[in-house]
Amino acid sequence: xxxxxxxxxxxxxxxxxxxxxxxxxxxxxxxxxxxxxxxxQVSRGALYSSLDRLxxxxxxxxxxxxxxxxxxxxxxxxxxxxxxxxxxxxxxxxALTSLxxxxxxxxxxxxx
Numbered sequence: 001x002x003x004x005x006x007x008x009x010x011x012x013x014x015x016x017x018x019x020x021x022x023x024x025x026x027x028x029x030x031x032x033x034x035x036x037x038x039x040x041q042v043s044r045g046a047l048y049s050s051l052d053r054l055x056x057x058x059x060x061x062x063x064x065x066x067x068x069x070x071x072x073x074x075x076x077x078x079x080x081x082x083x084x085x086x087x088x089x090x091x092x093x094x095a096l097t098s099l100x101x102x103x104x105x106x107x108x109x110x111x112x
Contacts, residue, residue, distance in 0.1 A: 059085030
């Protein structure tokens with residue numbers, strides 16, 4: 001197996017938020033999911049920088065959708081996770097699970 005470039009924590013969260021949105025993943029919706037489910041407030045710039053980086057890594061793709069009057073006639077980008085993105089998420093989860101293994105005595109509920 002070739003060497004895998006793992007996703008960063010925020011990149012993982014962004015991809016997971018897109019998957020949670022099940023085909024309705026637009027910038028503002030992604031931000032809402034990150035805030036509601038991960039307790040993470042994200043600036044627009046940070047989100048779109050990550051989305052661009054994830055596209056360069058081929059972990060997601062986007063398509064332009066119709067314009068709306070509330071957006072001043074500007075089109076919206078709808079994001080979706082690619083098969084490569086799902087593969088990267090799985091690899092990250094497996095690596096973290098492996099690292100967590102055997103540390104319940106240190107990191108578990110009773111260790112606080």
